[in-house]
Amino acid sequence: MEFKLNEEQSKLQAAARELARKEIGPAAAAVDEAEEFAMDNFKKMAALGFTGLLIPPEYGGIGGDMVATVAVMEEIAQACASTADILNAHLILGARPVLLNGTEEQKKKYLPPLTSGSKIGAFAITEADAGSDISGAKSTAVKEGDSYIIDGCKVFITNGPACDIMIIFAGIPALAPRGMTAFIVESSAPGFSRSTPYIKVGMHGGTNCKLIFENARIPASDRLGDEGKGMKICLYTLDEGRICIAAQAVGIGQAVLDHAVAYAKERRQFGRPIGDNQAIQWKLVDMDLKVQAARLLTYHAASLLDNKLSFSREAARAKLFASDASMEIAVDGMQVCGGYGYMMDSPMQRYFRDAKLTQIYEGTSEVQRMVIARALLTA
Numbered sequence: 001m002e003f004k005l006n007e008e009q010s011k012l013q014a015a016a017r018e019l020a021r022k023e024i025g026p027a028a029a030a031v032d033e034a035e036e037f038a039m040d041n042f043k044k045m046a047a048l049g050f051t052g053l054l055i056p057p058e059y060g061g062i063g064g065d066m067v068a069t070v071a072v073m074e075e076i077a078q079a080c081a082s083t084a085d086i087l088n089a090h091l092i093l094g095a096r097p098v099l100l101n102g103t104e105e106q107k108k109k110y111l112p113p114l115t116s117g118s119k120i121g122a123f124a125i126t127e128a129d130a131g132s133d134i135s136g137a138k139s140t141a142v143k144e145g146d147s148y149i150i151d152g153c154k155v156f157i158t159n160g161p162a163c164d165i166m167i168i169f170a171g172i173p174a175l176a177p178r179g180m181t182a183f184i185v186e187s188s189a190p191g192f193s194r195s196t197p198y199i200k201v202g203m204h205g206g207t208n209c210k211l212i213f214e215n216a217r218i219p220a221s222d223r224l225g226d227e228g229k230g231m232k233i234c235l236y237t238l239d240e241g242r243i244c245i246a247a248q249a250v251g252i253g254q255a256v257l258d259h260a261v262a263y264a265k266e267r268r269q270f271g272r273p274i275g276d277n278q279a280i281q282w283k284l285v286d287m288d289l290k291v292q293a294a295r296l297l298t299y300h301a302a303s304l305l306d307n308k309l310s311f312s313r314e315a316a317r318a319k320l321f322a323s324d325a326s327m328e329i330a331v332d333g334m335q336v337c338g339g340y341g342y343m344m345d346s347p348m349q350r351y352f353r354d355a356k357l358t359q360i361y362e363g364t365s366e367v368q369r370m371v372i373a374r375a376l377l378t379a
Helices: 007-034 039-047 066-079 081-101 104-116 230-266 278-306 312-341 347-358 365-378
Strands: 121-124 140-144 147-158 165-171 180-186 192-194 208-219
Touching: 007 039, 007 066, 007 081, 007 347, 039 081, 066 081, 066 230, 066 278, 081 104, 081 121, 081 147, 081 165, 081 180, 081 230, 081 347, 104 165, 121 147, 147 165, 147 180, 165 208, 165 230, 180 208, 180 230, 230 278, 230 312, 230 347, 278 312, 312 347, 312 365
Parallel strands: 121 165
Antiparallel strands: 140 147, 140 165, 147 208, 165 180, 192 208
């Protein structure tokens, strides 16, 4: 099956490609070295409406569907995976839950600043003892009059150092063990603070930190969905996010392949380009196959979502295959480039470091296998 983009999807892809090649790509090494939130890139994406993808115009967005979002995400990730990471955390994890689960008042209040990019979004579920097992989260929310008092600490939160609006999850003790509930929290909330950013192996421009809630008081009107419905909101959001992580992995893989092919044409050993050697050719072929297969799995999952069909297993398939493939491609790409690929002034080392995170966040590869296995065995 071939996924042919329609006119609107093609326009968004073309705009993302132009931005990626002219502005984001040339700055990618500097963003990586700075290890700071890539604010300039975020503003450039916002100016093109990408922070409002999948959000209807009545809330300030530009509409679009998941297939278009995947196309944009892949183009951005080819140039700078950190910037695609920021977009995913802001749009899919930060804004989409408000659209899908919020009251009309919440949508009108929070979506316009998120879609315009004047406010930065984030999503906070992970805790020190609750990573793959998110049911182990210990943060609590206690109703007190017309407010909730939230206590707890979230870790590894993408966009955490820069976010203004975040979707957080806490358990209501009276409803335990099924009390997980979602809340919209603004960074100005009393009792909220954050740690200094983590120092990470890769994805340096998409910064992470701890989000700390110490008797943090938020209005009861900022509860997202009903009490006890947080797990459902969280899992669905992660399903959508996995499609976009797969798109990021495809973008990284394509960037590695493009660089390796160009290098194999130019690098000469024994009097001829190394691309004339079958050993190199077969590596390039394997890389190409993995990129194409990962892309088709990703677009398939996105298409199912857009057509309102079940897509959870397909999202897991796409993320599992694309992220593992991206890491394998990065290893082979570095091998094709030899010593030059191992140097810090080569983009290969950045692709290698960025690719690894796609196997970990929003559900590790092991978790994706659990999701797929469960679907197979309960069918």
